[in-house]
Amino acid sequence: MSDQPVDPANPVAAKAAPAQTPPAGRHVDASPVERDAVVHAGVEAAQQEHAPAAPERGGRGAIEVVDVRRGMFGAADGGDTSGYGGLVRQVALPGASERPYGGWFDEAVDVLAEVLDEGGPGFDAAIEKVVVDRGELTLHVTPAHLLGVCQVLRDDPDLRFELSLGVSGVHYPHESGRELHSVMHLVSVTHGRRLRVEVAVPDAHPHVPSTVSVYPTNDWHERETWDFFGIVFDGHPALARIEMPDDWPGHPQRKDYPLGGIPVEYKGATVPPADQRRAYS
Amino acid sequence: MAPSPTPGRTGGRSRTGGTRGGSTRAGSTRTGSTRATPGLVDDRRPAPSYEAAGGDWSEIAEEAARLGEERIVVNMGPQHPSTHGVLRLMLEIDGETVTEARAGIGYLHTGIEKNMEFRTWTQGVTFCTRMDYLAPLFQETAYCLAVEKLLGITDDVPERATVIRVLMMELNRISSHLVCLATGGNELGATTIMTVGFTAREEILRVFELITGLRMNHAYIRPGGVAQDIPPGALDTVREALVGVRTYMGQLQDLMLANPIFRARLVGVGQLNLSACMALGITGPVLRSTGLPYDVRKASPYCGYETYDFDVPTSTDEDAFCRVVLRIEECYQSMRIVEQCLDRLQASGPGPVMVADKKVAWPAQLAIGADGMGNSLDHIREIMGTSMEALIHHFKLVTEGFRVPAGQVYQSVEAPRGELLAHLVSDGGTRPYRAHFRDPSFNNLQAVSMMCEGGQVADVVVAVASLDPVMGGVDR
Numbered sequence: 001m002s003d004q005p006v007d008p009a010n011p012v013a014a015k016a017a018p019a020q021t022p023p024a025g026r027h028v029d030a031s032p033v034e035r036d037a038v039v040h041a042g043v044e045a046a047q048q049e050h051a052p053a054a055p056e057r058g059g060r061g062a063i064e065v066v067d068v069r070r071g072m073f074g075a076a077d078g079g080d081t082s083g084y085g086g087l088v089r090q091v092a093l094p095g096a097s098e099r100p101y102g103g104w105f106d107e108a109v110d111v112l113a114e115v116l117d118e119g120g121p122g123f124d125a126a127i128e129k130v131v132v133d134r135g136e137l138t139l140h141v142t143p144a145h146l147l148g149v150c151q152v153l154r155d156d157p158d159l160r161f162e163l164s165l166g167v168s169g170v171h172y173p174h175e176s177g178r179e180l181h182s183v184m185h186l187v188s189v190t191h192g193r194r195l196r197v198e199v200a201v202p203d204a205h206p207h208v209p210s211t212v213s214v215y216p217t218n219d220w221h222e223r224e225t226w227d228f229f230g231i232v233f234d235g236h237p238a239l240a241r242i243e244m245p246d247d248w249p250g251h252p253q254r255k256d257y258p259l260g261g262i263p264v265e266y267k268g269a270t271v272p273p274a275d276q277r278r279a280y281s
Numbered sequence: 282m283a284p285s286p287t288p289g290r291t292g293g294r295s296r297t298g299g300t301r302g303g304s305t306r307a308g309s310t311r312t313g314s315t316r317a318t319p320g321l322v323d324d325r326r327p328a329p330s331y332e333a334a335g336g337d338w339s340e341i342a343e344e345a346a347r348l349g350e351e352r353i354v355v356n357m358g359p360q361h362p363s364t365h366g367v368l369r370l371m372l373e374i375d376g377e378t379v380t381e382a383r384a385g386i387g388y389l390h391t392g393i394e395k396n397m398e399f400r401t402w403t404q405g406v407t408f409c410t411r412m413d414y415l416a417p418l419f420q421e422t423a424y425c426l427a428v429e430k431l432l433g434i435t436d437d438v439p440e441r442a443t444v445i446r447v448l449m450m451e452l453n454r455i456s457s458h459l460v461c462l463a464t465g466g467n468e469l470g471a472t473t474i475m476t477v478g479f480t481a482r483e484e485i486l487r488v489f490e491l492i493t494g495l496r497m498n499h500a501y502i503r504p505g506g507v508a509q510d511i512p513p514g515a516l517d518t519v520r521e522a523l524v525g526v527r528t529y530m531g532q533l534q535d536l537m538l539a540n541p542i543f544r545a546r547l548v549g550v551g552q553l554n555l556s557a558c559m560a561l562g563i564t565g566p567v568l569r570s571t572g573l574p575y576d577v578r579k580a581s582p583y584c585g586y587e588t589y590d591f592d593v594p595t596s597t598d599e600d601a602f603c604r605v606v607l608r609i610e611e612c613y614q615s616m617r618i619v620e621q622c623l624d625r626l627q628a629s630g631p632g633p634v635m636v637a638d639k640k641v642a643w644p645a646q647l648a649i650g651a652d653g654m655g656n657s658l659d660h661i662r663e664i665m666g667t668s669m670e671a672l673i674h675h676f677k678l679v680t681e682g683f684r685v686p687a688g689q690v691y692q693s694v695e696a697p698r699g700e701l702l703a704h705l706v707s708d709g710g711t712r713p714y715r716a717h718f719r720d721p722s723f724n725n726l727q728a729v730s731m732m733c734e735g736g737q738v739a740d741v742v743v744a745v746a747s748l749d750p751v752m753g754g755v756d757r
Binding site: 066067089091092093094133134136138162163164165166168170171183185187189192194196215216217218219220221224241242243244245252253259274275277279280 | 386691
């Protein structure tokens, strides 16, 4: 544990910890309780090599481990007698869903697949996975084909997602090779539908094609995502910072960017800044 | 003229070489390749330019005449009484005609989204309520609905809490629209419209203070319900307030709708048609002024809006005047919903306003004591005097918070300015992993160029007022 670099924003979380499959005999499905199960270190002897997607069971969606957290509120040093330092928790997001997705999701994905297979790059090449969780449809699109997929989503009369609610980013620093996610929400006013389009790119090459040519409204949203996350939207007409000053170093909403703040004294006690307070990993 | 080697100003003005229009901000005296985005501003063009930041205007005018440069870039804002806060408009003008308009934002960026990642899910409400400070209850509702969706407790939220949420949101919509009308009038020089509008809003703020304890920044709507039930007599107070608001609304209509000066300033100004609105993602009254009755309350209802009887007013005039009319009509529709909420609350009688799950619900309702609102004494007595377990539970919930299963959700609500989308990501912890708000003001400001270019400088004020941007929401 001690030889691993420590994330300044979250000193407990060990970087680059290998994702673990759950211990044998323990089923993993998408139920919220089990997804967040705290697995004790002593039981996980049977851990295997990197396994991004856990096995599925009973038609429920798989899970995707994006991070493994150890310990609790900073008690990770040798003097820990509470036992909390031995806690290991997987952070697992919902993985690819199996058909039937339910509702209009199947129909919409079918239409998209048909159009992409006919005149485009092909459904399998363009769509990494389809995730249905909490009644929401998420299309994970490969960066190379984002523009084509958006064009189809907007223009096909059976899809007609004509209104974009903008782009934002999410930073998963431990999901190696897919650290930065660009998330776009689309609305079909015609059909009364909503979906999410998600693109994951590596931190080392954070390039996503700009969708401004399809959805002009994404102009400022992509500038904001560049500003806060450092995702470069290739083809954007003027990808300048929008919230921070032009010469600002760094991208503030990435997880490795500190929140900042100073200790505050009040009646003799000192309250540390928010990012240095005790955290329940 | 060669670029001046050092940035800086002498006296009230300075001369530099080669900065193209649009860039009269302080940093524009930088030269060469220091820009974050090459090509955004053409630094190579050796057009003479100068900056005016106060000083003797006759000197500036003489120098402009000497240089023979007639294009003038005016910075309207970020400190300007007619730009609704710290909005910076960069206008390139030819005489009184605006040839190019750009909006500069970021002057009120406070990092609320980042801050929310370092607070518990419940504390997140106190942050997001401060974004669009004229419509705080919409952010709170969008956020709490999203948290409830993540937790999977959407159906467990008590009916009474949902009705109170709708009541508060619709009152908030009226107060927000009143500020829009009031400041819009004020920016045209019609101070009476401003005073009437703000007086009417005061009626609603008094109701807010009675119910939530605060006039703004309420943090009243919480994951799982609302912070406390409405106090005794509040229903009658709301009814009385509505009577007052109706009176003031009547006065506003008399002042605005048939006023020839007001009409001359607004009719046909700030036009934006349906295809432009859809392309730019414009929602709210501006979209409905093009005839499309898109309203999230009807399109994908939340909080039981499908059970309320109300209309979505639209117009096809596409201009600033019909947006004023639409906002007034929406106020009356909101009053209809408020009255239905009052009837429902009256009929249902007292009941729970927070989910029954004690692992999520805040340990106690607040109570009003002699020194204002705070912890209820009964609850303090219980945790300090009788039940150790209750004390532990209270401590855990207040310091650590509750865990939210990993995943991501979105939730849209119809805010006064358009569609407000909350996008929350949870990593299974006690804090939001990511909270993003698609604020309608942020998005709608993109329409400034299209609405203002080709018009008069005075029309810029009208066009921006018809968008009704709130910079707290724009910059977050």
